[in-house]
Amino acid sequence: MKAKTELHHHVINVMEKTGMKTKRLLLFFIILFAASITGCATVQPWEKGLLGDPIMLIDSNPLEKGLIEHHIDYREGSVGGTGAQSGGCGCG
């Protein structure tokens, strides 16, 4: 039983060290994404009227959004993963 527990800890350590957690997360997103697009019909250009409307754009104004979220960089420990990119600054 003890050996089994040690093996379990060892496997967890190895997984963490080799970035298995990262890989699992990536796999999850890929599967989720694949599941979402599987079977979806191709949207023809003449059917994209609504997709081009401001209410359907994920970032309808990236500049404005970046400015509104400016404060978050200095009040939280994490950034990224939202598609936005910015330069460095040491401001408050």
Next chain:
Amino acid sequence: MPKVEVVAVVKFLFCFFIMGLSLLAQTLPDDELQVNLNTYFDNFGVAIAYPAVSVTKQVAPNTSVSGRYLVDVISAASMRSLFKVDGVTSASKKTEGGDAFPNEVRHEFTGGITQAIGDVRASINAIYSTENDYYSRTLAADISIPFALKNTILSFGVVKSWDIVAPDNRPWEKEKNVLSLNAGLTQNITKSWLIQLNLWYSNNTGFLSDAYQVIGINTLGRVKFYSPAYPDNRDRRAAGIRTVFALDDISSIQLGYRYYWDTWDIKSNTANILYQRYLSENIRGVFGWRIYNQSKAYFFLPEYTAPLELMAVDSKLNESVTNEFEVSLKFNSEIFKSTPILRSIMMETAELSVGLNFYMRNTVTPDWHSRYRMLYAYIATIGYRYKF
């Protein structure tokens, strides 16, 4: 910044740009002028105003250039720390005036070029940010490639920053370098539903600490002050998924989730929901809620009884939960046709937006400086966007 490294990055960006040209582009960004004024106020006594102006102009059939100027004006009533520098914002060095006058001004200049050929769009941006105790030079490049009747868009981005940290209270200058990579995939699922996946990686090296914060350690009845000490390397990763779908012809819901993890042991979850609706033909309402939680950095402690090799007291490295609410209204020019002054600036394609965000961050232990656990902040925005 090492010269060899600059040359290597410039070469890389050039190749990246040429690659964009050689592939078969989405439309260029619209020609537009944007003027934004944002303000930030919180219960820690910090007030910030950051106006920005940006222009994008097509200069050739497939080429567009852009420029932006932003100013950060920080006025901190909490200028009470030992180094006479605001411990919350790191604002330093009064420019002039009394206590109510801004403590620090930062200027940021951005210039960029976007090239479209066929269905591929590539852009390069250079950013220079300067303030009295911090300088940053950034090069950013991104490319987006559409497939399948533009129903799938693959995008890649790279950002490299060379920063110089030169605190007022220290005789030295130190470097900080950041390299970030981003990959995104956007897919139209139906004519009223799309989904986006983003992966992000960033490597930060150099001086990553804060020279203005202090850690007081009580030793035998006497308090001795130490500087925080952070690791000089940080690998940061994030994966996010966002989706937006129409509820009907006049409203939509956007849902997003992001997982973040780094080598400082911070892990975070962010979820957000955004509801957009045309309140009338000329007014669009945006209502959002964002919830965020994070674990603490492995070297963070709320109190220290003895100096350690690595130490941090900054609340942004502490375990916390955040809620943020957003309300904004966007008006098109039609609504101002009978308004005397606005009528003259609200041309046919202009949009005026006003918004208010309410931000609440609750840390598990009090902030090192304010001693508050809860941070409340109000972010007010007003923006003018004119497409010409």
